[in-house]
Amino acid sequence: MLAASHVHYYMLAGSENCVSEYEWKTLLERQLLTEEEKEVVTGYQGMKQFLLITWALQEVKAALYVTDADATVPGKGGTFRTFQTVGFELRGHCGQLVNLLKQPVPCTASARTHVLIAVARMHTHTPTHRHHAHTQHALHDLASAAAHR
DSSP: OHHHHHHHHHHHHSOTTOOOHHHHHHHHHTTSSOHHHHHHHHHOOSOHHHHHHHHHHHHHHHHTTOOHHHHHSTTTSHHHHHHHHHHHHHHHHHHHHHHHHHSOOOOHHHHHHHHHHHHHHHHTTOSOHHHHHHHHHHHHHHHHHHHTO
8 A cells, every 4th residue: 555655646746657766766675565566567557556556455355364255244354344445545545636636727817707707797787887887898908908918
């Protein structure tokens, strides 16, 4: 699980499938991965964190002497299911962060336009025609100034 967290963090700063040699060295020095595991993860085309989480859950299952049948039986696989829940939550958080960072940043001119539209909608329901015309003229001037920036 720690290796998955490290890889996820390293990949957030770089390209989607890029972990630097220095970062791989850190993972190896901390004994979170072996050299052989590093090679498999490097060549893996899917979500690297998910692969590492899957490996971690397999290790937990083996350490607890839980069989696949035990994992679904109430009372026998409770500890494993707790680890499994944490692993799935970690996978979900990794995916959410990646998707959040891929969302486009709103343009400031677009944000200004939305504010202007909202103000215009509020003022179209005013009782006086003269106030409405003045507001519309001011909004038009603001929109023109925003478009020319």
